[in-house]
Every structure is written in C-alpha cells, then in structure tokens.
Amino acid sequence: MTTATVQTPDQLVVEHVVTRVPVSRAQRLGAGLALVFIGLVTIWRFGVDGHHHLDASIRLGALNADHVPHFTVPATPVAYVAGGVTALLGVLWLLAPRRRFFGLVMGVGIFLFVAALLCWLASASSFSTVDVVGLLNSGIALAVPLILGALCGVMCERSAVINVAIEGQMLAGAFASALIGSLVGITAGMLAGAFAGALIGAILAVFAIRYLVNQVVLGVVLNVFAAGLTGFLYDVFMQPHTDTLNTTPLMELHKVPLLGDIPVLGPLLFDTYTIVYITYVLIIAVDVWLFRTRWGLRTRAVGEHPRAADTVGIRVLAMRYRNVILGGAIAGLGGAYFIFSVGQFQKNITSGQGFIALAALIFGRWSPRGAVGAALLFGFASAMQVTLSINAPSIPSNVVAMVPYLATILAVAGLVGKVRAPAADGEPYVKG
Amino acid sequence: MSEQTADPAADPQAALTTPEGGEERPRGFWARYARASSLVVTLLAFVTAMVLGGILIAVADPQTQDASHYFFQYPWDTFHYGFAAIWRGYVALFQGAIFNPHTASKGTLAGYLGPISETVTNATPLILAGLSVGLAFRAGLFNIGGQGQVIMGAVCAGFVGFHWDLPPGLHLLLGIIAGALGGAAWGGLAGFLKAKTGAHEVITTIMLNYVAFFFLAYLLTAKGFQQSGSGQAISYQVHGSAQLPPLLGDSLRVHSGIFLALLAAWFVHWLLTRSTLGFRLRAVGANPFASRTAGMNVENSYITVMLIAGGLCGLAGVSQILGTNSRITGDIDAGIGFDGITVALLGRASPKGIVAAGLLFGALHAGGTQMQSSTGTPVDLVQVIQSLIVLFIAAPMLVRAMYRLKGSAAGVSGAALAKGWNG
Structure with missing residues (x-):
C-alpha cells in the first residue's frame, strides 16, 4: 500500500491511492528460483541421497533429562514432502508473486529446508538423535x-x-x-x-x-x-x-x-x-x-x-x-x-x-x-x-x-524487498 | 599530481587547507606555522600519536609501574623510568625499521640492510592495498573489502603457483595475473551490485570479506588445496618458479614485489591524471549527478573502478603468497585489507602519498616486531599508533585546535568522502 500525495497549485489534495505494489523482476526471479533450487536440493540431498529405512529421532530436550518429549518420523518421506512443497512455493512465486506474502513464503521455505536437514541428521544412524x-x-x-x-x-x-x-x-x-x-x-x-x-x-x-x-x-x-x-x-x-x-x-x-x-x-x-x-x-x-x-x-x-x-x-x-x-x-x-x-x-x-x-x-x-x-x-x-x-x-x-x-x-541487492536506511544516515549535520 | 587537479570530494583536506589565494602572505615562522598546510597537520598527527603511544609504553613498563606506587612521595622516579622505557621502545622501533648498529657491526649485508628489508617487505602489500582503497575513494566509493580481495587474490595466485608446472618467468607472470583477476572478480562483484541494484558498497564489501574468509577456511580443508598428509589448515607450497625473486639474496625477506607495488602506484597515477578513464572516475567521484548529466556512464564507472581496485588488492595477495610467504594459511591477509584503508587516508588518496604512507606503516610494523622482541612492548601498540594517526588526520579540526593552528574553520568537506548508506 502506498499513500500518494498530490499537490496542485490551488489547494492541497491528499489522495489515498491503494495499489498492489508490483514485485521487482529481480525479487521475483531471485526468490522464486532460490526456492525451487532449495526444494530440489532438499529432495536430492536428503531424499534420494538420504538415509533410507531409518527413522529420524527428534527430542525436545537433552538426552539425559527426564520426561523429554520424544518422537520419531520417517526421514526420507519428510524430505520428499518438504522439498516438493518448497519447490512448489517457488513455482507459485514465479507465476504470481505477492509482496504481502513474501516473508511468509520465504519463512516456510527455509523452515521446511531446516526441518528436512534435521530429520536427515537425526536419521544418520540408529543411534543419532537431534535435540531441537x-x-x-x-x-x-x-x-x-x-x-x-x-x-x-x-x-x-x-x-x-x-x-x-x-x-x-x-x-x-x-x-x-x-x-x-x-x-x-x-x-x-x-x-x-x-x-x-x-x-x-x-x-x-x-x-x-x-x-x-x-x-x-x-x-x-x-x-x-x-x-x-x-x-x-x-x-x-x-x-x-x-x-x-x-x-x-x-x-x-x-x-x-x-x-x-x-x-x-x-x-x-x-x-x-x-x-x-x-x-x-x-x-x-x-x-x-x-x-x-x-x-x-x-x-x-x-x-x-x-x-x-x-x-x-x-x-x-x-x-x-x-x-x-x-x-x-x-x-x-x-x-x-x-x-x-x-x-x-x-x-x-x-x-x-x-x-x-x-x-x-x-x-x-x-x-x-x-x-x-x-x-x-x-x-x-x-x-x-x-x-x-x-x-x-x-x-x-x-x-x-x-x-x-x-x-x-x-x-x-534488493532480492528480498527494498532495504532503505534512514534518509540522513551517515550525513553530519551542520547548522546554518 | 598537482593540487589543482585533486578534486575536493576525494581529497577534502587538500581542498580545505589550501591557503585562500589573493591574501597577503603570512610573515614569520609562527605565522606560517599557524596557517599550516596539510603536511603540518599530518606531521602533528604523527607526533601526537607517537606521544600517546609513548604514554602506553611507559604504562606497560614494570619499573615505571613499581615507581608509580610511591608517585606522591617521589614523582621524579616515575617520570625517569617512564621516559627511559619510552626511549628504549622507540629506539628499538627505529632499529627494527631503519638501521640497527648492533647487527650492522657484524659487517654482513643482512646486518646492514635487514631492518630496511623488513620495512619494505611489510610495506609492499600495504602500498598495493592502499592504492586500491585510494583509487576507489577518488571515484567516490569506499572499498572496505580489501580483506576479501586480498584473500581471493592470494587463493588464485597460490592455486596457479602450486598446481601448474610452467617455466619460471611465465609461471610467475601467470600467477600475478591470476591473483589480480581473483581480486578483481571479488571487487568487481561489489561494483556490479552497486551499479545494478544500488546496494551500498560498504555493506557488500564487508559481507564479501567474510564470505571470502570462510571460503578460504573451506579450501584449507578441501582436497587439492590443503597440503595432503598434514592435519593443519595450510595449503601446498608454491613452486619456486612462481615465486617473486628475492632482491637481496636469500638471507633477507625483501622480494621484487616492491617493484610491482611501485609499478602499480605509477599506473594509478597515470590513470588518474593522464587517462580519459581516470578523468571520468574522478568526475563521478566528485559529483555523480553532474557526470551523468554530462553523458558519462556512472554505473559503468563504478564497475570499472571496483574491478581495478579489487585487482590492486589481489596484487597485495600476490605479494603475500608469491613473495613473503609460500603457503596459504587462514590469516594470509594479515589485516592488510583494513590497514590499506589507513594507508590510503594517511596518503590522502594520492599515489605518491600512499607510497610514502605505506612505507611509514611498513616501518612501524617492522619496528614493532623488533620492539616486542627486545623490550617486551606488545606489537599491538603499532595498531594503536596507526589508528590514532588516522583518527587525527581524519579530524584536522581537532589537530588544529590542539596546537592552536589557525586555518579555515570548515571541516565539512571531510564528510563528502563517502555518503551515507543511501548515497
């Protein structure tokens, strides 16, 4: 959303123009391709090339503590699903990017990648476990x-x-x-x-x-x-x-x-x-x-x-x-x-x-x-x-x-939206 | 180059300390002193930094520390021991950097020229990195990415040096070119990002420093780069055919990289004062908007200058790996990237000044090492002195106020060197 201020010589007109901010080409391509790439890497590295037939053991607490929530998930299917969803998000972003959902999309993509990575780590051998x-x-x-x-x-x-x-x-x-x-x-x-x-x-x-x-x-x-x-x-x-x-x-x-x-x-x-x-x-x-x-x-x-x-x-x-x-x-x-x-x-x-x-x-x-x-x-x-x-x-x-x-x-570089410093940042102020 | 051609944006002190033309010339020594030129400010900055460094030496001296316990009963002891410690420290500094009568009395070449050799060896990469930063200053860019560019230069030069088998001259030449290209690629990346996306070069170069640092750390554990059979993070040894030949025999460390540095300084001087490209770069540095209006391609200039600046830092990496050392380690850049900034500021971004500043800081580094070994004063003192010199030079108003110098009150142009993040 932006607020455009239009000034005419006669009177001051403040006009609220609601527009959907277009996503820049760099951001569209950069983010989309990055997500597709991450998704494919997830599928290849943690799925195809992963530890088959082993379940990932995830713990929510240290190994020696009592009453630690503990569960196991099948590692390779998680990797396939996570990678697939990430790649799909990337494709969707390439087709129809929406600035509002940028943070959400990137966050989900990175989260799924990390989740697949952790499952892969936790399934390296039958003893390995990851304490989230x-x-x-x-x-x-x-x-x-x-x-x-x-x-x-x-x-x-x-x-x-x-x-x-x-x-x-x-x-x-x-x-x-x-x-x-x-x-x-x-x-x-x-x-x-x-x-x-x-x-x-x-x-x-x-x-x-x-x-x-x-x-x-x-x-x-x-x-x-x-x-x-x-x-x-x-x-x-x-x-x-x-x-x-x-x-x-x-x-x-x-x-x-x-x-x-x-x-x-x-x-x-x-x-x-x-x-x-x-x-x-x-x-x-x-x-x-x-x-x-x-x-x-x-x-x-x-x-x-x-x-x-x-x-x-x-x-x-x-x-x-x-x-x-x-x-x-x-x-x-x-x-x-x-x-x-x-x-x-x-x-x-x-x-x-x-x-x-x-x-x-x-x-x-x-x-x-x-x-x-x-x-x-x-x-x-x-x-x-x-x-x-x-x-x-x-x-x-x-x-x-x-x-x-x-x-x-x-x-x-503008691949994740516009980054703008305070306007006067770095400029000394001299009175007069 | 002459003062007239120096553009005020990249050389603020020169602009603000040039006496206003047309006024009557000041009479007498003190009057002239009071209207001091930038050279006087530089000298005073140096002296002030050395005095403050001296206080640190005295504080570090155990005898002085003991005497200070009874300071109020007998203050003279504290001063006596303090001055003695400062004298010993700075004599050792001089002996390490310029001439040492104790080693010279042996009558060997190494005895006479050892300290000078160390000074020049230390100065070579500093001059190259200083030229890199200075050139970027003149085009209105702040190349803070010396560290990364030195690392990439050293990695590329080293790779050619220990993986290729070539006849001596050609091998060295290709090693130097590879190093320059490695640094240029890393610097050019920052220039490209600035030109195409507007990303501020200070931010991108700081980040690229760390990317290069971790890239080197990765390489030093990677097959084909790490010395096989050694568990340490150290690369293969550069072949003799790719090493910069020593200047004064094998007993002294000084190598022909200094000629590379002087050649580079001449090239930058030529570029800035005699070439069309240099004119364009300076114009863009002085005022990018006016340059654009005049039909110059500002974006292109940013990329070009960062390519050249990166290449110069790459050459500093070449001097490190093909000259001073023969194996790449994790600290191959040895702080040169950041020291280059101080060299460029002390040299006021002019090639001649940078050569002089590089030699001075090279001497300080060489002397500092000697000082540490003979008087026990930590070599970190040199870093303190170096930063203090630059701090005072960057704030001429402070030096003027301290020494009651008259001069134009304006120091505003000091800010025009590089603008804020959005600039």
Whole structure:
C-alpha cells in the first residue's frame, strides 16, 4: 500500500491511492528460483541421497533429562514432502508473486529446508538423535550478543550516525568487563562493559558529530583502535596476572518462578542468564522507545530529516550524542556477555560478531524487531553450523557459516524487498 | 599530481587547507606555522600519536609501574623510568625499521640492510592495498573489502603457483595475473551490485570479506588445496618458479614485489591524471549527478573502478603468497585489507602519498616486531599508533585546535568522502 500525495497549485489534495505494489523482476526471479533450487536440493540431498529405512529421532530436550518429549518420523518421506512443497512455493512465486506474502513464503521455505536437514541428521544412524530444544537454546545463546549489537546499531543509525564500530565497542566492553569482573564481580563487570562500550561510543559521537569525520572511516579506525588497545593491555596486564585480573565468575542460570515451568518454552526462554533477561527488557524498551515515545519520534525525525527537526526546535546534535553513547553501552553489554559465558578475555574475543550484528541491523531493515529477528536467524545459523561440523562432516560447515553474509548481500541487492536506511544516515549535520 | 587537479570530494583536506589565494602572505615562522598546510597537520598527527603511544609504553613498563606506587612521595622516579622505557621502545622501533648498529657491526649485508628489508617487505602489500582503497575513494566509493580481495587474490595466485608446472618467468607472470583477476572478480562483484541494484558498497564489501574468509577456511580443508598428509589448515607450497625473486639474496625477506607495488602506484597515477578513464572516475567521484548529466556512464564507472581496485588488492595477495610467504594459511591477509584503508587516508588518496604512507606503516610494523622482541612492548601498540594517526588526520579540526593552528574553520568537506548508506 502506498499513500500518494498530490499537490496542485490551488489547494492541497491528499489522495489515498491503494495499489498492489508490483514485485521487482529481480525479487521475483531471485526468490522464486532460490526456492525451487532449495526444494530440489532438499529432495536430492536428503531424499534420494538420504538415509533410507531409518527413522529420524527428534527430542525436545537433552538426552539425559527426564520426561523429554520424544518422537520419531520417517526421514526420507519428510524430505520428499518438504522439498516438493518448497519447490512448489517457488513455482507459485514465479507465476504470481505477492509482496504481502513474501516473508511468509520465504519463512516456510527455509523452515521446511531446516526441518528436512534435521530429520536427515537425526536419521544418520540408529543411534543419532537431534535435540531441537538444545539447538534452539544454543541458537539463542549465540544470538544474544548479536541482538545487543544490532540494538546498538538501531540506536545510532536511527539518529543518522553510521556505526561500523559495533565490533570495537563490544571488544572494549569485553575487556573492561573481564577486568572489573575479575576484581569485583559480575554485576560490576557488566556495568564496566557497558561503560567501556559507551566510551567508544562517545569517541565515535565526538568525532562524527563535532569533527564531522566520515563515519565509515571512523568506525573502521575505531575497530582497529579497540583491537590494538585491548590487545596491548591484555599482553601487558592480563597475561602475567591471569588469576587475579582475567578470571571472572561465570553467569548462573536463573529460573523465573512460573514461566520457567512451561514445558518447552520454559527452559528455552525463562531459565537463563541475567544478561539475557536484560536483553529481553532492552528489546522491548528500544522498540517502545523508538515508536511510542517523544524521544523516539524525535530520534526518527533527526535520522530522516535533521533540518526539519532542527526547525521545529529539536536539538539534533544533543539527540545524536545521547543515542550514540547509549547505543555504545548496549554493545558493551554484548561484549560482557562473551566474557561471562567463558570466564576470561582473549585477544579479539568478539571475532567479527560485531559485523554480523551490523548485518542483522541491515537485514532487519533498521527496525528493532527486524534486527532482533535477523539476529535470531543468524544465531540459529551459527548453531546449525556448529551442529553440522560435529555431526555431518560431509557438509562443509564453513559454507554454512557464509549464510548470514550472503543473506545480507541478497537483502541489500534488493532480492528480498527494498532495504532503505534512514534518509540522513551517515550525513553530519551542520547548522546554518 | 598537482593540487589543482585533486578534486575536493576525494581529497577534502587538500581542498580545505589550501591557503585562500589573493591574501597577503603570512610573515614569520609562527605565522606560517599557524596557517599550516596539510603536511603540518599530518606531521602533528604523527607526533601526537607517537606521544600517546609513548604514554602506553611507559604504562606497560614494570619499573615505571613499581615507581608509580610511591608517585606522591617521589614523582621524579616515575617520570625517569617512564621516559627511559619510552626511549628504549622507540629506539628499538627505529632499529627494527631503519638501521640497527648492533647487527650492522657484524659487517654482513643482512646486518646492514635487514631492518630496511623488513620495512619494505611489510610495506609492499600495504602500498598495493592502499592504492586500491585510494583509487576507489577518488571515484567516490569506499572499498572496505580489501580483506576479501586480498584473500581471493592470494587463493588464485597460490592455486596457479602450486598446481601448474610452467617455466619460471611465465609461471610467475601467470600467477600475478591470476591473483589480480581473483581480486578483481571479488571487487568487481561489489561494483556490479552497486551499479545494478544500488546496494551500498560498504555493506557488500564487508559481507564479501567474510564470505571470502570462510571460503578460504573451506579450501584449507578441501582436497587439492590443503597440503595432503598434514592435519593443519595450510595449503601446498608454491613452486619456486612462481615465486617473486628475492632482491637481496636469500638471507633477507625483501622480494621484487616492491617493484610491482611501485609499478602499480605509477599506473594509478597515470590513470588518474593522464587517462580519459581516470578523468571520468574522478568526475563521478566528485559529483555523480553532474557526470551523468554530462553523458558519462556512472554505473559503468563504478564497475570499472571496483574491478581495478579489487585487482590492486589481489596484487597485495600476490605479494603475500608469491613473495613473503609460500603457503596459504587462514590469516594470509594479515589485516592488510583494513590497514590499506589507513594507508590510503594517511596518503590522502594520492599515489605518491600512499607510497610514502605505506612505507611509514611498513616501518612501524617492522619496528614493532623488533620492539616486542627486545623490550617486551606488545606489537599491538603499532595498531594503536596507526589508528590514532588516522583518527587525527581524519579530524584536522581537532589537530588544529590542539596546537592552536589557525586555518579555515570548515571541516565539512571531510564528510563528502563517502555518503551515507543511501548515497
């Protein structure tokens, strides 16, 4: 649906024109052929070439836990059905694409592919089994820092400051939380991580807003700076005193009284770490903040049309400072998550997760919900990669690891609909 | 090239620091100092970064740390040990990068030229990657995908190097061409996506970096690429016939890749100042809309420049695999892709500047390694200094404010280098 505004010289006529948005040729062909391809691969790899005569054993819980729902499904028929439906969806999309159903169609296609893949894994031998809940659990665990990084990106880029330095902010946060976490404790460590992330955010803000430095250059340089500084300090201080300065307590699971007892969702979502609960709160807070509060409205105005915002009295630069520094704190918390899940800092511990967070932000079209969805998708893809590298060496796990990046390239290339950044993103604002 | 031909969009500092013509010339040293040129800003940025790096060295020094415990009783000790540590560190840096009297006293060639050899070896891929980023800057694109292009260049050159059996000269030539083509394909892909779909090159090149990284990780476990019989992620060895010949004998690492880099710098200089294509690229970089109106094919220019830029990064990969190393490992790019960005910024996107900047950062890398081994100061310090230099250069207003330099207050054009995601 679109709203077209037509202005005539005499009077202002606002006309609502309801049209069915045509699907671009690239999207029609790209998505359709991709679905057909995925369907055929499913049929061939997991059906024709699959493990015949073996049933897939699927569990909804760990192997050693009691009362775990457990069922078996015939693996090859599932693959045939899933592949057939996916290919059919692809053909339908090629014949009659509807923009409204795009997400649904792609989601169903990917879900069926993953389902067939899991059944194939679970039927590799008579002993093999797949724990779906465990897989989802590790997917969420891998997604949490991505979610925090992507939320940082939302905060910054919605107010028109490009943040390529999410990686650096996470790394700085990780270092600070390892140091303070070892000396004081987890809570202080988390605060220190957020503070360090905010500090890098503040450098980004000052150079981008006050000194008008190109923001992509700045982000790249800050990543190098954070990697160099934390590496240097690690060698000088942490390495010689690992026991006192680089051994943090680990996070503990906290169960929410009632919600934690829900059969499958409970252990998945409500029996987890404090940072994850904070993440839930942040997801809701950022979404509400951006779309339901005055501050959020002003942030969006600053991001789309700073001059107009300035004209109506919004303090553009103050808005940007505030949001970039707060965003940095969120990314720093993401860095703390790395530390408190393994208990110590290592050089370059974030290993490119900040860039996946950036990818999630873009893939999620600069909206909090989209970014969180994309981060979950990417986290789940990494979990699949880990599972595959252990259970199915015949599938190259490195190729699976490319999926988030390829998906993002396809997204910005317009194959999955229009991806548009906030209009003023990356442009410094100079009054006058 | 002359300052007049430099377009303001790709070379903002040059534009904003050129003194306004027609005014009376400032008299006296300080007056001239205060109206400093971009060269002075560059020097001050370097000095400031080295001072901050020095503070880090002092902080890292155990003697200084001990003395700081009684700082308020006897502060002089802290300063004394601190300055001694900084002096030792930077002397070691110099010895690792330029000249080391201890090794030179042995009287061998390696003793005299060892440090210079290390500097040039480190500088070669940096110059090539810097040229790649700089050329893309001039056409208004930000090539952040150096890492991926270096990897693809190294993979292609390495593949030719260890799988084909050819006579020496031809083998090397084909290896170099393969590397350049590998990088060009990877860079060109980003240019193609930008031209055909409008996908921002910063996003696509970042993503392509990781795709290349995982592709290399896959290859290093694949048959026909991984050294058979070794469990490590390491490729076959490049045949001797495909290796860039060493310049100063086998005892020194420096190889003829530096000529490749200088040739590339000359080519980029020629391209930008003497060719029609270069004119078109610069015009598109300065103002794509005006260029389109003037009848230039903007999309085509994007693809062309990314092909060339990718090829240059591919050559950096060639220098890595056919020159410095002979086997591909997972970290074959060694951060060159991102260092290339800092080199291009320090060199202000001009080929001569990039060669100088590449040599400087090459010297810092070579010296940093020596500093780590002789004084124990971690080599990561070089990364910090490097990023600080670029940070200060990118923010000339800050340097001017710190050193009370006068100059045009405008720094706005610094933003014109690359626009936002939608630009």
